[in-house]
Amino acid sequence: MIYFDKVSKSYPDDSIALENVSFTIEPKEFVSIVGQSGAGKTTLLKMILAEERPSEGSVFFESANIHKLRPNELNNYRRRIGTVFQDFRLLPNKTAYENIAFAMEAAGRTEEEIAADVPHVLELVDLGRKMWNFPKELSGGEKQRVAIARAIVNQPDLIIADEPTGNLDPVNTFEIIQILKKINDLGTTVILTTHNKGVIDALGKRVITLDQGKIIRDDKNGGYVI
Template structure:
């Protein structure tokens, strides 16, 4: 489903973010990527969304090279990949409802579909009561749930979560991980990057360890090990 083929990224100042990374992710997998800050985890995810261009190698989503897509195809691809960030990246001028609705509008969904699906996806992340609040009126955990709801609402094939619990307390961290597990259980591929040992150990799923831009371990049912 996702294939990184000998991908390298070297920035103009000479710093190396990725070195010859080859990686395959199958449909419905739950993959955790761990590693110290600067190991190349986020760069790897950015490559998948074509936010970064590789210096060498190719990134495939299904059969398409993501860096060879035209603008419209790129938008289509991004609608198939739901993205959750550590800093939530909600649109501050829009309510919870509008933040999620925007993603559906961008995908060309009708008003009826939006009115039906937004409350439903908010129920899934247990945030129905905050539907008309603005992001600044929410706690960190609530913001991250909105971000997950936004990533899920178009029923993506893949959910990419880049350190989604980095700013959260243990209780909220636990809740978010449970939501990610539920999402994976219903058939969505999940790619998670994290520093949290507890999360990795409790998941018992595939773990990829990165160091200095390289993959140094890839275990089918791994534990946190750096």
């Protein structure tokens, strides 16, 4: 599904974020990417989202080189990916309902679909009663659940979760990971980056370990080893 072909990324100040990285992610896989701060995890995710371009090498989604997509194709491609971030990145002036509706509107869904799906997906993340609250009225865990609801509402092929539990307490961390696992069980590919050893060890899924921009481990049922 995703193929990194000898991807390197260096910046004008000669710092290297990724160096000769190659790996493949199959459909329906749950892959965790771990590494210390500055190891290149976020750069790698940004490459998949086409927020960053590789200095060398290519990134493919199915058979398409994602850095050669035209603006229109790029919008369509991004609609096939759901993203969840450590800082939630909700639209502050929109309610929980409107945040999720926005992603559906952007994907060109009808008013009827929006009216039916948004409450449903908010129920799935157990936030039905906070539908009309603004992000500032929600706790960290609730915000992250809204972000997950937004990520899954368009039934994406891939969920990218960049340290989604970084700002959460252990109870919320557990709940968010359970939601991500459930999404994966239903057939969506999930890529997760985290610093949380407990999360990785409990998942028992594939782990790619990065160090100074290079892949140093890629274990099928790995744990957090740095």
